[in-house]
Amino acid sequence: MAENEPEEDPKSPQDARLASLDERLRQAQADEAARTVQPHWNATGFFSSSAWRVLSVLIGYPPGAALIGLAIDYLAGTNGIWVVMLFVGFGAAIWEVWKISQQKPR
Numbered sequence: 001m002a003e004n005e006p007e008e009d010p011k012s013p014q015d016a017r018l019a020s021l022d023e024r025l026r027q028a029q030a031d032e033a034a035r036t037v038q039p040h041w042n043a044t045g046f047f048s049s050s051a052w053r054v055l056s057v058l059i060g061y062p063p064g065a066a067l068i069g070l071a072i073d074y075l076a077g078t079n080g081i082w083v084v085m086l087f088v089g090f091g092a093a094i095w096e097v098w099k100i101s102q103q104k105p106r
Contacts, residue, residue: 050100057096065089 069085072078 062089
């Protein structure tokens with residue numbers, strides 16, 4: 001009768017060590033995941049994206065060129081150069097946006 005019954009082996013010491021090791025590994029992985037939580041967005045990466053670059057170019061180039069035109073108008077004693085420089089600023093902004101659009105994403 002003893003030969004037909006399956007043997008019930010209690011957990012061997014090796015199985016207990018493996019279970020303990022698995023538990024320690026799970027705990028270490030959980031601790032590492034909690035320690036290295038990444039923020040939802042990185043402020044530096046967010047504001048250095050190409051969308052913000054395009055926006056700053058479109059907002060900054062035309063008024064900057066117009067101010068340079070105003071300075072030239074004042075120094076030359078003329079009127080209207082600032083308007084020409086405003087359009088030059090728009091053209092430069094469109095050119096810069098084209099260059100940004102041709103770059104590969106980071």
